[in-house]
Amino acid sequence: MTATADAREADRALKAKHRTMWALGDYPAVATRVVSALGPALVEACAIKDGDRVLDIAAGSGNASIPAALAGGDVVASDLTPELLAVGRGEAEARGAALRWQEADAEALPFEDGAFDTVMSCVGVMFAPHHQAAADELVRVCRPGGTIGLLSWTPEGFIGQMFAVMKPYAPPPPPGTQPPPLWGQEEHVRALLGERVTDVVAHRRKISVDTFSEPEEFREFFKTAYGPTITVYRNIADDPERTAALDAALADLAGGALRDGAIEAEYLLLTARRSG
Template identity: 55%
Template sequence: MTSTTTAAPVDADAALKQKHRTMWAAGHYDRVADEIIPVLGERVVASLGIAPGERVLDIAAGNGNASVPAARAGARVVASDLTPELLEIGRAQHPDLDIDWAVADAEALPWPDATYDVVLSTVGVMFAPHHQVAADEMVRVLRPGGRFGLASWTPDGFIGRVFATMKQFVPPPPAGVQPPPLWGSEAHVRELLGDRVEGLTFETAYVDVDAFGGPSDFRTYFRENYGPTLVAYRGLADQPERAAELDAALDELAAGFRDAAGRMRWEYVLVSGRRR
């Protein structure tokens, strides 16, 4: 399998990772995970049939969206994330659960080959900047015959469209960095994983969201709580006209995804399989 990405120079890569840490520490991603998408982690864990005693790694775990239900299923869970602030929130929220909260880069996991029975990620690993590197690491730490499960926003679903909209208002990413919603594309994931895995399944599903009274309520919530949106607006702090354009673009997008009752459906793909 041939990678389509080019690794960034070490110094540039370190700066990029620090930028990612800062972005996800901004706002309150734990609120998004707990208030809007708690069902995602539960669905990933249920799809994998996680059993007591299994060794489970949650990559880009945040405050434990999937780690918590995996631990409640009796697994021995490591919740890893690049952003220590999110791990600290998860630890404080769930002191009763036996979860190892570990700072780790999805592109350089600090565990030996074949350490885990199950590797999973809930809209997490998709945000690692170099997709092939992250996929390689995920497979490397999974034992032969071990299972993996990923929930990723799709390019054409609502969150994928949010990122496409914000792209017009933020600086271009460094060379080699790929858009996160590509992890919601079956062809892309198959290329990343190649013949190292088997039994791949792809299920398109939805999170039903009724938390916002109107389109502007979504925009306000994400501007205050969701790191990528918050950082996009910070970059427009001295460009009020451009910020107003982003307001209008996000409001129009959100309005188009609301049904008559005001409910939104956020599309994601659930991917599962086994390491050969």
């Protein structure tokens, strides 16, 4: 087998693992209980209006896609994991939102160049393993003069710190991949997009999550509902001491962040315009 064929096979295997990971647990519950306010915030920042052609990359169950459709956009919600799209279809129907749902890899989108007026992603594309490839695709499918909108957890914020806590217990990342919270650094995103965009506007903001009254409640929810956390725990399932250590570390993280019954999680909201 040639080196190119080996690389393709490795990429297929990696994407299959990602697809499986995000189908674990109950990510739609995370979207509802933890990040429900983020989708509307991104849609507002992108100024989506009637008739805009909108692509939501790594859309999950539609946290941003559905609000974009309700704002009048002609929306395609794309995601690597079909199980999440299936949940999104039901949610969209219940809320009276009309949009299309399509399985797609963020690093190899099945759309024509310049096909969309707005290309956005809400804590989604940040989890694509090859950052430059994903950035190249989101720029490619945005029309000249169109809007790119990205909302990502920062490394310093609560969710970024959760990933830092889990890292020593996780399987080693494949060569050439990059950690998701880098998308929460403005300079990293600017470097990925380069001179292909103008009018970059970036703000760090916080979302207040008042779902969990105790640190252990947060930990147990993420252990059972959030694919990345489930995957990490499965990696150490045969090691009770490491499992207990991770249990304590996640509870300590949440305990240190809980203030008046709420946890604040920082994110980066960045918009830009595709150069002509």
